[in-house]
Amino acid sequence: MRISVIGCGYLGAVHAASMAKLGHDVVGIDVDPARVETLARGIAPFFEPGLSELLVEARDRLRFSVDMGAVRDADLHFIAVGTPQQPDSNAADLRYVEAAIDGLLPHLSAGDLVVGKSTVPVGTAARLAERVATTGARLAWNPEFLREGFAINDTLSPDRLVYGIAPGDVAAVTVLDEVYAGAIKAGTPRIVTDYATAELVKVAANAFLATKISFINAMAEIAEATGADVTQLADAIGHDPRIGRRFLNAGLGFGGGCLPKDIRGFMARAEELGVDQALSFLSEVDAINLRRRSRMVDLTRESVGGSLEGKNIAVFGLAFKPDSDDVRDSPALDVAMHLLDEGAHVVATDPKAIETARSKCPGLDYAPDAATAARDADAIVVVTEWAQYKTLDPHGLAPLVAARVIIDGRNCLDPAVWRAAGWHYRALGRP
Numbered sequence: 001m002r003i004s005v006i007g008c009g010y011l012g013a014v015h016a017a018s019m020a021k022l023g024h025d026v027v028g029i030d031v032d033p034a035r036v037e038t039l040a041r042g043i044a045p046f047f048e049p050g051l052s053e054l055l056v057e058a059r060d061r062l063r064f065s066v067d068m069g070a071v072r073d074a075d076l077h078f079i080a081v082g083t084p085q086q087p088d089s090n091a092a093d094l095r096y097v098e099a100a101i102d103g104l105l106p107h108l109s110a111g112d113l114v115v116g117k118s119t120v121p122v123g124t125a126a127r128l129a130e131r132v133a134t135t136g137a138r139l140a141w142n143p144e145f146l147r148e149g150f151a152i153n154d155t156l157s158p159d160r161l162v163y164g165i166a167p168g169d170v171a172a173v174t175v176l177d178e179v180y181a182g183a184i185k186a187g188t189p190r191i192v193t194d195y196a197t198a199e200l201v202k203v204a205a206n207a208f209l210a211t212k213i214s215f216i217n218a219m220a221e222i223a224e225a226t227g228a229d230v231t232q233l234a235d236a237i238g239h240d241p242r243i244g245r246r247f248l249n250a251g252l253g254f255g256g257g258c259l260p261k262d263i264r265g266f267m268a269r270a271e272e273l274g275v276d277q278a279l280s281f282l283s284e285v286d287a288i289n290l291r292r293r294s295r296m297v298d299l300t301r302e303s304v305g306g307s308l309e310g311k312n313i314a315v316f317g318l319a320f321k322p323d324s325d326d327v328r329d330s331p332a333l334d335v336a337m338h339l340l341d342e343g344a345h346v347v348a349t350d351p352k353a354i355e356t357a358r359s360k361c362p363g364l365d366y367a368p369d370a371a372t373a374a375r376d377a378d379a380i381v382v383v384t385e386w387a388q389y390k391t392l393d394p395h396g397l398a399p400l401v402a403a404r405v406i407i408d409g410r411n412c413l414d415p416a417v418w419r420a421a422g423w424h425y426r427a428l429g430r431p
């Protein structure tokens, strides 16, 4: 099929390359010329495992452009532009979606299918469908569930597909089945529904995941007050298959370009609909999540003698999670900035996110690796659980630091190993 993908960020670039991998002819459109140029050279503009390789592998069927006119040859158009939180409210900012539709409309032909993938407030698709219909084209909403760090695998082997379609638009289902034929395995669930349900499935899934994380972080608060161990608690309750162990990792909590803004956008939309009470628990989910960041700063302050002023703090991790260079609403970067605000001399490191962090926070000092960051540190704080931090050698680091103090913000280290090596070990939710 001939496909266009409008918006080539963390979602769109992966989607465009994956659609080409499935055998389709794809053009990716973005308003950012530097991003388009990088992608056109077969280079991923951000870190996502396997993306650069896929861009090269699929290059014969994949091109990128800043010119919306390049979509003319395609008859299926994915919308994958950003829907960030508005600067002055919790609501989603739809200006990029509107601009993408504005740009697309003059190039649509009767029979084209526009497919929304961006995460939008419920009601958006129905509104956009009316605009698209003026050209004789149709609209479907096909929310995306990929995780950064696993994005290609999640796209090529989705755990479910959701098609939100206009009443009776069976032709859209046929087209989407054809698009994803190479990705659908026997037994891949495929839910065909209306626009509103499709839009809600997406935000409900993210709200559930955020709630699960905040639930275990609430238990971490109780564990801290009682001397209990939240990681053992998570293991124990996670053995119940009705609960499950995944997404029960207590620590600094959730960040990134999606969970935080999606729960806030969902609450804002519920308020507009007059059903804000239904989601009032999500403001508690948000509050628990943000409290973990201040608790981490408190723990660091306590561990260096009550004041951060003039202390050397090594921050291990900047990305919002491992295997990503994304620092959007990163708990790690947030903690680093708070430590700096309290007068600490912060040296931060990350295997992949130094440049994205530097462009956001030029005031931090950055070191190329953990050993350099640890030099003369009064404390090390581990705030992103990269594999290389989980296997750090306490004996190797000891001669570098000013004091053997480590605060594990992701419960990713073995306290026994660090304590046996003479370190003062503290963690969120563990004695």
Ligand SMILES: NC(=O)C1=CN([C@@H]2O[C@H](COP(=O)(O)OP(=O)(O)OC[C@H]3O[C@@H](n4cnc5c(N)ncnc54)[C@H](O)[C@@H]3O)[C@@H](O)[C@H]2O)C=CC1
Pocket: 006, 007, 008, 009, 010, 011, 012, 029, 030, 031, 032, 035, 080, 081, 082, 083, 084, 096, 099, 100, 103, 117, 118, 119, 120, 144, 145, 146, 147, 148, 257, 258
């Ligand atoms: N990042 C992720 O893992 C996932 C993201 N989503 C959703 O997908 C959407 C996109 O998210 P990201 O890719 O993370 O955002 P992003 O900010 O990385 O990418 C958005 C891209 O759209 C481009 N853009 C903006 N306006 C445009 C226009 N008018 N025409 C063409 N390009 C335009 C931007 O230059 C940017 O490259 C959001 O709604 C997000 O909630 C959904 C599932 C996963």
Ligand SMILES: O=C(O)[C@H]1O[C@H](OP(=O)(O)OP(=O)(O)OC[C@H]2O[C@@H](n3ccc(=O)[nH]c3=O)[C@H](O)[C@@H]2O)[C@H](O)[C@@H](O)[C@@H]1O
Pocket: 119, 144, 145, 146, 147, 148, 149, 206, 209, 213, 246, 247, 248, 249, 250, 251, 252, 253, 254, 255, 256, 257, 258, 259, 320, 321
């Ligand atoms: O809508 C989106 O953009 C995506 O948001 C999340 O994916 P992602 O943000 O890539 O990352 P997650 O793996 O969900 O992690 C989110 C945050 O939660 C934190 N987390 C995760 C799991 C856990 O047990 N504890 C925990 O604190 C991570 O450190 C990270 O900061 C969802 O998992 C995807 O399904 C969804 O498509």
